Amino acid sequence: MRARHLAITAMAGVAGFAVVALAIAFVSASPHTEQVAGIASIGGPFTLVDDTGATVTEKTLAGKPYAIYFGYTYCPEVCPTTLFDLSRWIKELGQNASKLNYVFVTVDPERDTPQLMHAYVASFDKHIRGFTGTPAQISKIAKEYRVYYKKIPTSDGSYVMDHSAMIYLMDARGRFDTVIAYQEKDATALAKLRKLLTMTPTS
Amino acid sequence: MRLLSKLTFAAAFMVFAAAVAAQSGPPSTITVEQPWARATPKGAMTGAAYMTLKNKSNTEDRLTAASSDVAAKVQIHEMAVVNGVMQMRQLTNGLPIPASGSVILKPGSYHVMLIGLKKPLVADETFPLMLTFAKAGNISVTVQVKAMGSNPSGKGGMGKMEMK
Numbered sequence: 001m002r003a004r005h006l007a008i009t010a011m012a013g014v015a016g017f018a019v020v021a022l023a024i025a026f027v028s029a030s031p032h033t034e035q036v037a038g039i040a041s042i043g044g045p046f047t048l049v050d051d052t053g054a055t056v057t058e059k060t061l062a063g064k065p066y067a068i069y070f071g072y073t074y075c076p077e078v079c080p081t082t083l084f085d086l087s088r089w090i091k092e093l094g095q096n097a098s099k100l101n102y103v104f105v106t107v108d109p110e111r112d113t114p115q116l117m118h119a120y121v122a123s124f125d126k127h128i129r130g131f132t133g134t135p136a137q138i139s140k141i142a143k144e145y146r147v148y149y150k151k152i153p154t155s156d157g158s159y160v161m162d163h164s165a166m167i168y169l170m171d172a173r174g175r176f177d178t179v180i181a182y183q184e185k186d187a188t189a190l191a192k193l194r195k196l197l198t199m200t201p202t203s
Numbered sequence: 204m205r206l207l208s209k210l211t212f213a214a215a216f217m218v219f220a221a222a223v224a225a226q227s228g229p230p231s232t233i234t235v236e237q238p239w240a241r242a243t244p245k246g247a248m249t250g251a252a253y254m255t256l257k258n259k260s261n262t263e264d265r266l267t268a269a270s271s272d273v274a275a276k277v278q279i280h281e282m283a284v285v286n287g288v289m290q291m292r293q294l295t296n297g298l299p300i301p302a303s304g305s306v307i308l309k310p311g312s313y314h315v316m317l318i319g320l321k322k323p324l325v326a327d328e329t330f331p332l333m334l335t336f337a338k339a340g341n342i343s344v345t346v347q348v349k350a351m352g353s354n355p356s357g358k359g360g361m362g363k364m365e366m367k
Contacts, residue, residue, distance in 0.1 A: 074318075075289075076280075076291075078282070078284065081241075081310070081352060111248075118354055152292065160280075160293070161291075163288065164289075179287075184286050
């Protein structure tokens with residue numbers, strides 16, 4: 001019963017993931033990624049609110065390449081682990097760290113208020129910002145980033161979230177570069193971030 | 204003097220016996236090894252506890268429920284990252300522990316989910332957890348909190364860069 005339940009949601013998850021996987025395959029097959037129109041299929045305009053309560057849009061991130069991760073603060077393991085890993089990598093980047101933007105976007109806007117996001121991201125590297133918004137705003141950015149998320153009810157009337165568990169790396173113009181997978185090795189994750197550092201707005 | 208030493212011995216024995224009773228209760232067919240949890244970020248309402256459950260009996264048992272002073276609710280969950288998507292499911296029928304076998308609760312797999320944390324879990328602290336089994340009954344354990352990012356072997360932790 002449980003296996004079947006997992007299998008069904010796995011299939012739903014695969015559908016969302018397949019889009020990302022195809023996009024990655026498409027991008028990596030092309031030697032000059034900046035010439036690929038398909039790159040626009042991940043990322044796009046958004047309006048959200050940051051963890052200080054200020055309105056943010058895609059223009060807020062423009063000018064610097066960025067790492068963007070979708071999760072939620074009620075997440076017991078994957079999200080804190082990912083943000084912890086990202087914090088270690090940011091530290092490794094040293095003085096270059098501030099040449100990138102780092103964003104944690106909630107897929108649980110009903111519970112993740114700006115105040116809660118603020119307290120939460122404060123436990124990680126200071127460069128990481130938390131974004132939330134209305135359910136409609138979150139739905140829009142999730143669609144643009146091909147992020148899968150779904151509420152799963154629990155026996156007490158509450159819920160947990162299934163969600164894509166990868167960090168998207170975007171260039172300074174908001175174009176998709178690659179992803180860092182959950183629990184990716186430090187060496188390859190850092191190499192991807194260092195490559196992103198070289199993708200300045202003029203390149 | 205002799206009476207005093209006898210009394211001291213008796214008192215010490217009672218404390219010891221009480222401690223043993225508190226630790227393990229009556230002989231149980233289930234043993235709980237190395238219960239641990241990761242420190243939680245500020246503001247986080249959830250945490251997860253991990254451990255190894257060993258069943259010494261020749262019949263299957265089942266972890267059916269858990270409770271703790273540190274959280275409003277405690278549930279038993281299974282999680283997995285499948286094709287890049289994190290999936291989490293509550294095990295509403297509990298977690299089976301096979302006869303003469305064991306189950307490991309660890310990151311990326313089964314865990315005891317603490318919901319509605321009353322305060323963050325802080326590294327190097329401990330908290331009590333009561334586990335309820337279908338056959339073995341209640342077992343009370345003390346969970347050791349390790350640094351964020353720790354793994355079952357105790358490695359990792361904030362501020363340390365470990366190449367995987």
